[in-house]
Amino acid sequence: MISTAIxxxxxLIGLSIPVGAALGxxxxxxxxxxxxxxxxxxxxxxxxxxxxxxxxxxxxxFILLGEILLRAGFADxxxxxxxxxxxxxxxxxxxxxxxxxxxxxxxxGSSVATAATVGTVALPQIKxxxxxxxxxxxxxxxxxxxxxxxxxxxxxxxxxVLTNTSVPKLYLxxxxxxLMMALLFMLTIIVICILKPSWGGKKIHANWVQRITCLADxxxxxxxxxxxxxxxxxxxxxxxxxAALGxxxxxxxxAWTRKLSWRMIRDAIESSxxxxxxxxxxxxxxxxxxxxxxxxxxxxxxxxxxxxxGVSPMLMLFIIIVFYLILGCFMETLSMMITTIxxxxxxxxxxxxxxxxxxxxxxxxxxxxxxxxxxxxxxxVVQSLRKHGxxxxxxxxxxxxxxxxxxxxxxxxxxxxxxxxxxxxxx
Amino acid sequence: xxxxxxxxxxxRLTQAAAALSRGAVWVGGALTLASVFLICFDVIAxxxxxxxxxxxxxxxxYAFAISTTWSLxxxxxxxxxxxxxxIYQYFSPRVAAxxxxxxxxxxxxxxxxxxxxxxxxxxxxxxxxxxANTPLATPLWIPQGLxxxxxxxxxxxxxxxxxxxxxxxxxxxxxxxxxxxxxxSSKEEAKEExxxxxxxxxxxxx
Numbered sequence: 268m269i270s271t272a273i274x275x276x277x278x279l280i281g282l283s284i285p286v287g288a289a290l291g292x293x294x295x296x297x298x299x300x301x302x303x304x305x306x307x308x309x310x311x312x313x314x315x316x317x318x319x320x321x322x323x324x325x326x327x328x329f330i331l332l333g334e335i336l337l338r339a340g341f342a343d344x345x346x347x348x349x350x351x352x353x354x355x356x357x358x359x360x361x362x363x364x365x366x367x368x369x370x371x372x373x374x375x376g377s378s379v380a381t382a383a384t385v386g387t388v389a390l391p392q393i394k395x396x397x398x399x400x401x402x403x404x405x406x407x408x409x410x411x412x413x414x415x416x417x418x419x420x421x422x423x424x425x426x427x428v429l430t431n432t433s434v435p436k437l438y439l440x441x442x443x444x445x446l447m448m449a450l451l452f453m454l455t456i457i458v459i460c461i462l463k464p465s466w467g468g469k470k471i472h473a474n475w476v477q478r479i480t481c482l483a484d485x486x487x488x489x490x491x492x493x494x495x496x497x498x499x500x501x502x503x504x505x506x507x508x509x510a511a512l513g514x515x516x517x518x519x520x521x522a523w524t525r526k527l528s529w530r531m532i533r534d535a536i537e538s539s540x541x542x543x544x545x546x547x548x549x550x551x552x553x554x555x556x557x558x559x560x561x562x563x564x565x566x567x568x569x570x571x572x573x574x575x576x577g578v579s580p581m582l583m584l585f586i587i588i589v590f591y592l593i594l595g596c597f598m599e600t601l602s603m604m605i606t607t608i609x610x611x612x613x614x615x616x617x618x619x620x621x622x623x624x625x626x627x628x629x630x631x632x633x634x635x636x637x638x639x640x641x642x643x644x645x646x647x648v649v650q651s652l653r654k655h656g657x658x659x660x661x662x663x664x665x666x667x668x669x670x671x672x673x674x675x676x677x678x679x680x681x682x683x684x685x686x687x688x689x690x691x692x693x694x
Numbered sequence: 695x696x697x698x699x700x701x702x703x704x705x706r707l708t709q710a711a712a713a714l715s716r717g718a719v720w721v722g723g724a725l726t727l728a729s730v731f732l733i734c735f736d737v738i739a740x741x742x743x744x745x746x747x748x749x750x751x752x753x754x755x756y757a758f759a760i761s762t763t764w765s766l767x768x769x770x771x772x773x774x775x776x777x778x779x780x781i782y783q784y785f786s787p788r789v790a791a792x793x794x795x796x797x798x799x800x801x802x803x804x805x806x807x808x809x810x811x812x813x814x815x816x817x818x819x820x821x822x823x824x825x826a827n828t829p830l831a832t833p834l835w836i837p838q839g840l841x842x843x844x845x846x847x848x849x850x851x852x853x854x855x856x857x858x859x860x861x862x863x864x865x866x867x868x869x870x871x872x873x874x875x876x877x878x879s880s881k882e883e884a885k886e887e888x889x890x891x892x893x894x895x896x897x898x899x900x
Contacts, residue, residue, distance in 0.1 A: 383891030
């Protein structure tokens with residue numbers, strides 16, 4: 268039963284059938300193979316129930332928020348503000364790449380868009396200040412991945428829905444690891460540039476007057492972050508309501524920077540509706556498949572056979588990490604999460620891992636997938652921005668940051684309260 | 695000439711379908727923006743005036759469901775479907791075209807089944823006169839019906855794409871198949887993201 272299901276899934280996915288349809292069709296096949304009752308009839312109710320879930324309304328709203336903010340026109344000034352504050356460190360503007368990505372992440376739930384925007388602003392500086400190109404490119408690709416760990420994050424909403432975990436708790440849990448990872452990235456750059464001073468580019472000088480005046484440019488994104496995340500913890504709003512407040516805030520901001528226009532709204536709407544419809548198709552397919560799997564007893568069989576192996580929790584964690592790293596080579600990140608979490612999370616939670624903690628660990632693994640070849644979307648984005656040279660430079664440049672992610676994972680495994688402390692304090 | 699006529703008619707039909715799908719996305723977007731304003735009004739009224747409008751969550755959930763199905767066909771025509779191209783990238787163009795065709799058939803199977811059972815959801819609501827278990831007591835067939843219409847339109851567009859792709863495949867017109875239903879490779883996608891980023895910054899500086 269398990270082997271049939273897994274082989275069918277591999278064939279469907281391997282034939283590059285759209286992931287949502289592959290999951291749905293697998294559900295239909297398993298139903299006709301193993302079920303006494305016609306489970307497919309529940310498909311309609313299931314789809315309506317999922318599609319009508321208020322928590323999931325946060326998905327289109329967070330995507331829309333990101334799309335509007337991208338178009339609100341403060342990326343450039345934000346980047347120069349970051350460079351004034353951070354470029355005295357060994358590695359210069361590479362720290363601005365990480366800093367700007369971190370701040371961007373705090374307003375957007377997308378990693379790819381973060382890398383594309385910060386990358387466009389940053390790339391011309393490589394020649395100007397003579398940076399070591401691969402490392403600089405790597406810092407942009409890696410910085411971009413922070414988008415899904417630092418709240419608001421669409422991936423965390425999906426994890427929360429799939430595992431019945433509180434999204435506000437997940438958001439709180441993502442803050443410290445997110446900031447720590449940004450620091451680890453910067454530390455990586457500092458260490459490398461101390462070892463190889465020539466990689467760090469020419470010195471950039473800034474004075475305190477410039478630094479203080481540029482702070483105003485950091486206010487708009489920070490304000491949106493406070494509005495969204497703050498309103499959740501002030502008990503003012505649920506995640507979905509916070510997303511709506513964020514969209515309104517971003518519209519006001521765009522109006523203030525005179526970027527608000529019908530064309531801008533239309534573009535933002537088209538891309539966010541398209542993205543959220545595709546995510547929902549996968550979520551609907553997955554929820555139907557999960558229903559069929561648990562109704563036919565497949566989930567129990569699968570979970571029992573894995574827990575029955577008698578593997579220790581730490582070894583299991585190691586296996587899961589390797590599993591995600593391999594899978595990340597083949598699958599796009601959201602579909603990877605939606606497909607695997609319904610199976611992986613119950614197993615890990617049964618072994619005694621905290622669901623909130625696990626969510627953060629899985630997100631970091633997904634981030635690693637974004638910057639490891641062959642299908643690291645952020646690597647491709649950076650490569651397309653640069654339009655010349657070989658992909659190998661970007662891959663090599665991102666490698667030290669992948670190591671930093673592993674350090675973060677090890678820290679999380681060692682000290683789980685890095686993720687769990689903040690949620691427990693707010694309770 | 696006998697071959698050109700149906701394909702140009704197909705083109706017109708496809709263009710019309712694309713235009714309608716785009717219109718549907720705008721409706722979905724308008725519903726989403728309306729939800730934003732409604733939810734914000736609700737939150738602000740609750741906080742500062744201590745009174746709840748009520749129903750903002752319910753109505754925006756309906757808006758979400760409707761805007762999802764109404765955006766499906768646009769996403770399909772833009773080839774925005776998430777597909778895994780690990781093996782696909784090694785196929786010859788001819789094999790890839792055939793695989794694309796299988797992929798759209800599979801998608802059609804899933805969507806048609808979904809639409810069929812979605813009809814039962816709407817039908818049951820109509821027959822039993824079901825209303826939401828909320829203060830608004832919304833007659834459920836209204837949001838469910840609109841949600842169902844989006845699925846129906848997706849079925850129509852899928853049928854059109856499938857027909858067109860089948861004809862092209864039979865004629866050996868591989869490039870048309872790819873344009874219609876081919877996988878957008880990760881590289882293509884990344885390139886578009888990068889271009890979008892560059893465009894944004896250019897506009898910002900202008």
